Amino acid sequence: MSMTAEQFAEAFERIKKQMAQVIVGQEELVDGVLVGLLARGHVLVEGAPGLGKTLVARTLAVVSGCAFKRIQFTPDLMPSDVTGSSVFDRQSSTFTFVPGPIFAQLLLADEINRAPAKTQSALLEAMQDRQVTVDGTSRLLPQPFVVVATQNPVESQGTYPLPEAQLDRFLVKLTVADPPRDVEQTIVRNHASGFDPSDLRHVTSVTTPEELVAMQSFAQTVRVDDSIIAYIVDLARKTRDDRAIELGASPRASIALLKAAQVVAASEGRAFVTPDDVKPMVKPVLRHRVLLHPDAQLQGTSPDERIDDILRTLPVPRAA
Amino acid sequence: MSMRPLLSALIAVAACAVVTPASALDPSTADAQAKQALAEGPYTFCKHPPKPLPAHAEALCDLAKEIPSCEGLVKACEVPKEEPSTWRWGWLRTLLEAFAQIGVWLLVAAIVVLLAIPLVQGIVRARRDKKVADARPTPAGESGAPGEPLADVLSETDAEHLLRQAxxxxxxxxxxxxxxxxxxxxxxxxxxxxxxxxxRHRTHGEYVRACADAAAKRTLRELVRDVDRVRFGGARPDDAGVARARERAVALVRVATLALVASLALGVAGCGEAKRYIGGADPADNGLFVDLLKRQGARVTGLETSLATLPFPAPGDVGPVVVVDAERVPLADETREHLLAWVDRGGVLVLAGDPDHWPKELGAKKTKAASRDVRAMELVRSEDAEDGEALVVDEPAVLARPTALELPLKGLDVVARFDDGKIYAGMWRRGEGTVLGFANDDLFTNVGLARPGNPRALVRILSNLHRDAFMVARAEDGVVPPSNPLGALVEAGLGKALAHCPFAIALLFAAAGARFGRARPSPVPARRAFSEHVEATGALYARTKVAAHALRTYARYADGHVRALMPRGTGDVGAFLAARGNLPEAECVRVWRRAEASLAGAEPAGDELTVLKDLSKMVSQATRRD
Known part of the structure; x- marks a missing residue:
């Protein structure tokens, strides 16, 4: 299924429009999740409870027609609870593989930092390789496959923060802020008039997994000029030179930024990337990949602030 | 019937046959032409004169009643002058004036500072950006062909220049x-x-989104789209695309230029109500004089240069007559000297106005005549007359002021005389040139020429010059043009401001510039390690004897930091520290309890620094990354 930039942009807009029927005022989150999905990446969403993180994932699943599964991560969750396991069948006297919830196209990993490191690792391995190995047998995951993981930034007791190496597996980290007053009023008004977030039957699918795969393929073909690549690399390298950052972005971050920018460009109906496509994705792609120095942490500096500073000091490619 | 007019007419007829050269001006039509000019031109001084009347116009009031249908001016002349008030509280006024002056100066200073701060910031920003640009090696893809520097939008400040370059x-x-x-x-x-x-860090799209000019936004967006398609999309540019880009760029740049010109014009003209033309409303203006000469068929122009730089006439050259009204055109000393030298070289000068303002070298003095009635004369010399005796044709005129001339000159031809014999206008040779002097400028003003008979008299006098080209000096022509820009500022009355400028700049630099100056890049100081930072902070707390606060602060930090690492369900920080750091549990629990007590606001016990030190070690040990 081949595709043009205009068709990509039209499909992107179609999905967004359908999601906007349910999601109110979370355009950035919706865009970020879509970019993560179409760039063949995974999305980490951080925000307080009740801001619509789960609803976004569920709505996307309905709108895109993807198979959706949800795992509520808890401290006692085992890797096999995620990946599935082989169960002894008495009738056939054989072990039969019972797939876990990871065998979905859109997986919502709720409160991923509640599970111990071993379980997290099982998921993260699947995210990276897009296959699951159980009892020595590798099983491919369906296409497209995207994990939308959430975590709560407030509660830190009894959590297992994701190590930097594992955070790096997420293409983007999206932070969900409280909605503005008027948006919140609209949300409450919708509920007052009978909206039920658990019932998404009125939402129809406007795309197919096949179309999403085609969009993923097209995004990879979007042209990236050398100067844009240089700009992306410079951005990543700047995070390594920054005095307030102890651990900068890795080359994988540069690649993630490139992929995200390609999707943004395609969503605008262009078959080439401009600096304008890169800049809005810098913070979502880099914020979880940089580790601030303790001095900076004590001063209350956030990764976003440091990234903003870096963006301000780096000239964008302009003239030829 | 008196024989005098008849005799005069006969003499005139006879003279016409023998006179050489003939004058280009025709006094006989002057009155009718002046009347026609008054009817057709923008002369409203009779009906709507300025109120109050300017001093110069006020001096002409005596003529107002002699002008038909000039009730407006007569009425304006009858308005009594306002007497200066005699206020008892003069000292208070002086004080208030002083305060007002200080206020104005403060306002000026504030405006200067307000204008200068963004300027300084801009300069500093530009220098910083330049440093960033210089420091960054330009990638090959950005530099274009070697040896062909591409215009930089930040360093090039002239949009028109960029347009031409494009x-x-x-x-x-x-x-x-x-x-x-x-x-x-x-x-x-x-x-x-x-x-x-x-x-430098903004993208084209950001410029489009941030564009405050809604009309320009769409054009800019289309232009950016075209450029990005070539720049980043690898599309090949074609002539049509470039023509489109040019059209859009011209629209954006030229609109900007027009807006700038319009704003400059507004600035020059002032933002208030446009000044209406007052030349025709001013009774003392010389508009009617110029109009009359033109209707006489003379060529009348303004001066192309200042009177102080009037080019000397070439030998044998018959140049235009220069008309200078000394009451209207203030003459600088240098201008007076040059004007006399110009006459000596063959120039013809009509000098009107107060003789006290004439060049001293002419020796003219002001005196007063008994009446305002003048007889203007045209001297018509016969070629046969050997003794230089002239035939005279005279015209009666009435002036506003009885100002007369005393000119102790040999060879002076009196061309206008008061009834008591005193001279109103005289003509004499000086060097190669001629001077025609008038004791005042009444006959050159709108009011003077509006009185029937006066235009005829003036033209009769001017006919003595036998010229048909005139250059009338304006008020600013008497000023010596400055030789340099500083001189121009001083002459414009900005000398004081010029002197104040260095002080203002010095003050500004002291206030703002020095602060920016310190921000220049300096060698990066070696970064202090976190432990050193903690030690230094601790030492500071010790010096300032706030050990309790230090412990409380550190305990709060440790509480948050350590609890974030603790597994869910565990709440004993002391035990966690002991387990993670391989430390004695009892000691850890003791230290942490003391820290918690401090957090709860316990009274200082004197051991805060020791506890702080121990706790710091424990936290470091427990949170160390292996």
Missing amino acids: EGLAAQGKLDRALFVFLQASLRALDDRGAIRLE
Whole structure:
């Protein structure tokens, strides 16, 4: 299924429009999740409870027609609870593989930092390789496959923060802020008039997994000029030179930024990337990949602030 | 019937046959022409004179009643002058004036500072940006062909120049580069208009989104789209695309230029109500004089240079007559000297106005005649007359002021005389040239020429010069043009401001510039390690004897930091520290309890620094990354 930039942009807009029927005022989150999905990446969403993180994932699943599964991560969750396991069948006297919830196209990993490191690792391995190995047998995951993981930034007791190496597996980290007053009023008004977030039957699918795969393929073909690549690399390298950052972005971050920018460009109906496509994705792609120095942490500096500073000091490619 | 008019007419007829050269001016039609000019021209001084009347116009009031249908001016002349008030509280006024003056100066200083701060910031920003740009090696993809520096939108401040550069590139066939420079010209123009703010880190899309000019936004968006398609999309530029870009850039740049010109024009003209033409409303203006000469068929122009730089006439050259009204045109000393030298070289000068303002070398003195009635004369010399005796044709006129001349000169031809014999106007040779002097400028004013009979008399007097080209000096022509810009500022009354400028700059630098100066890049200081930072902070707390606060602060930090690492369900920080750091549990629990007590606001016990030190070690040990 081949595709043009205009068709990509039209499909992107179609999905967004359908999601906007349910999601109110979370355009950035919706865009970020879509970019993560179409760039063949995974999305980490951080925000307080009740801001619509789960609803976004569920709505996307309905709108895109993807198979959706949800795992509520808890401290006692085992890797096999995620990946599935082989169960002894008495009738056939054989072990039969019972797939876990990871065998979905859109997986919502709720409160991923509640599970111990071993379980997290099982998921993260699947995210990276897009296959699951159980009892020595590798099983491919369906296409497209995207994990939308959430975590709560407030509660830190009894959590297992994701190590930097594992955070790096997420293409983007999206932070969900409280909605503005008027948006919140609209949300409450919708509920007052009978909206039920658990019932998404009125939402129809406007795309197919096949179309999403085609969009993923097209995004990879979007042209990236050398100067844009240089700009992306410079951005990543700047995070390594920054005095307030102890651990900068890795080359994988540069690649993630490139992929995200390609999707943004395609969503605008262009078959080439401009600096304008890169800049809005810098913070979502880099914020979880940089580790601030303790001095900076004590001063209350956030990764976003440091990234903003870096963006301000780096000239964008302009003239030829 | 008196024989005198008849005799005069006969003499005139006889003279016409023998006179050489003939005058170009015709006194007989002057009155009718002046009347026609008054009817057709913008002369409203009779009906709507300025109120209050200017001093110069006030001096002409005596003539107002002699002008038909000039009731407005008569009425304006009858308005009594306001007497200066005699206020008892004069000292208070002086005080208030002093305060007002101080206020004005403070306001001026504030405006200067307000204007200068963004300027200084801009300079500092530009230097910083330049440093960033210089420090960054330009990638090959950005530099274009070697040896062909591309215009930089930040360093090039002239949008028109960029536009021309782009057009040049397009003409050379360098279409891609032309496209980019067209965009840069547009961005520069929009920046100049304040619609966007140019910065190196901003993308084209950000400029479009931030563009405050809604009309320009769409054009800029289309231009950016075209340029990006070539720049980043790898599309090949074509002539049509470049023509489109040029059209859009020209629209953006020229609109900016027009806006700038309009704002400058507004600035020059003032933002208030446009001043209406007052030449025709001013009774003392010389508009009617100029109008009359033109209707007489004379060529009347303004001066092309200042009177102080009037070019000397070439020998044998019959140049125009220069008319200078000394009451209207203030003459600087240098101007007076040059004017006399100009006459000596063959120039013809009509000098009207107060003789006290004439060049001293002419020796003219002011005196007073008994009446305001004047007889103007045209001297008509016969070629046969050997003794130089002239035939005289005279015209009666009435002036506003009885100012007369005393000119102790040999060879003076009196061309207008008061009834008591005193001289109103005289003509004499000086060097190679001629001077025709009038004791006042009444006959050159609108009021003077509005009185029937006066235009005829004036033209009769001017006929003595036998010229038909006149250059009338304006008020500013008497000023010596400054030789340099500083001189111009001083002459414009800005000398004081000029002197104040260095002080203002010094003050500004002291206030703001020095602060920015300190921000210049300096060698990066070696970064202090976190432990050193903690030690230094601790030492500071110790010096300031706030050990309890130090412990409380550190305990709060440790509480948050350590609890974030603790597994869910565990709440004993002391035990966690012991387990993670392989430390004695009892000691850890003791230290942490003391820290918690401090957090709860316990009274200082004197052991805060020791506890703080121990706790710091424990936290470091427990949170160390292996």
